[in-house]
Amino acid sequence: MNSSRPLIRVSTHATSSDRLRPMDCGDGIVDLPYDLIRASSERFEAVMNPKATFRYKLATRLPFQYNIFPSFIRSHLLRMHNVDLNLFHHLANETARKTLNEAFNVLGFHLQRKKPPSLLITHDVESEKGLRSALSFKSVEDELDVQSTWFLPSDEYPIARHIARDLAEGSTIGSHDVKHDGRLVHIREHEELVDRLRRSRAKLEGIFEKEVKCFRSPLLQFSCRIVAALSEAGYRFDFSVPCWEPVHPLTMSGFGVESVQAFEIDGVVEFPLTLFQDHQVLVVLGMNTREAIKFLVDQAKLVRGFNGDIVVLVHPDYSFSQDLKGYRKLLESLLEVHSLVAIDAISKTSECTFA
Numbered sequence: 001m002n003s004s005r006p007l008i009r010v011s012t013h014a015t016s017s018d019r020l021r022p023m024d025c026g027d028g029i030v031d032l033p034y035d036l037i038r039a040s041s042e043r044f045e046a047v048m049n050p051k052a053t054f055r056y057k058l059a060t061r062l063p064f065q066y067n068i069f070p071s072f073i074r075s076h077l078l079r080m081h082n083v084d085l086n087l088f089h090h091l092a093n094e095t096a097r098k099t100l101n102e103a104f105n106v107l108g109f110h111l112q113r114k115k116p117p118s119l120l121i122t123h124d125v126e127s128e129k130g131l132r133s134a135l136s137f138k139s140v141e142d143e144l145d146v147q148s149t150w151f152l153p154s155d156e157y158p159i160a161r162h163i164a165r166d167l168a169e170g171s172t173i174g175s176h177d178v179k180h181d182g183r184l185v186h187i188r189e190h191e192e193l194v195d196r197l198r199r200s201r202a203k204l205e206g207i208f209e210k211e212v213k214c215f216r217s218p219l220l221q222f223s224c225r226i227v228a229a230l231s232e233a234g235y236r237f238d239f240s241v242p243c244w245e246p247v248h249p250l251t252m253s254g255f256g257v258e259s260v261q262a263f264e265i266d267g268v269v270e271f272p273l274t275l276f277q278d279h280q281v282l283v284v285l286g287m288n289t290r291e292a293i294k295f296l297v298d299q300a301k302l303v304r305g306f307n308g309d310i311v312v313l314v315h316p317d318y319s320f321s322q323d324l325k326g327y328r329k330l331l332e333s334l335l336e337v338h339s340l341v342a343i344d345a346i347s348k349t350s351e352c353t354f355a
Contacts, residue, residue, distance in 0.1 A: 036099060050223060059182070119338040120239075120310070121147075126180050150172070151176035154175065246276065260303045260308025
């Protein structure tokens, strides 16, 4: 062994539960606590090939849309599952990234992000009711000089020109598929997927009179087939994969990439949804807007501690449309967290528990 060259070794016997930090063995040799790359790759493969439950397949393959079922029934089905509220338990890829960075630091190599972390405010406009509330949300954002991204399905409901004009002013417009029917993940043929995604983008560009390069699938559907079709359909950014969602509709269990930083697949930049979406917080977990604000801000602090992007999803269809003061408070708090210097999230786990 040539000890004059720096060496990072992968332990062949240790597991991720043995220890979190790398071990400095001296002479330019550092041992990792476990095979970080393999563990992260296996987790990523599982996310790229999710298994839809029979219940999801039944609800989204019927002749009518899944949302013909009353929302209280759909919400009840999601609430039937045990939920782990602690996001810190579901950041395995970020923990691995941090451990690898520490190993390089021991050897004198300091790795940093190319770009500083972002705060991204996003909205999914699922219904005509949500569209009517959208401009009220935007007025709050305009007052705070906050720009947001609006994802709309192209064929779900009529989009009035005057609303489109005002919503597009200073905002980013993204596609939310053609219909909010949850069927995107079932399409097997590549050309059919590309055509559907392309049609949605083209129609929205005609309505809003601006380029559409962003996409988020309804119900946060995500698969390798969808990602492969996005680039060919003309998209550059995708916001469909959650960092972690406690009860994902597709799998009816926890699901996510467990990362709070963007990554690229086939020319498409993936921005994980790093905070729990408002539907999970307000409907599945049953919080009011005041409780939701505290919960999401605590999550944002954790994400910031990992030097990650704070990506939040608020639907204008839900409770915040009746509490615009609360929505303003949420934005102000997230802006404050975004400006903070990153803390060491690993060593301050006591700050990462959400009761």
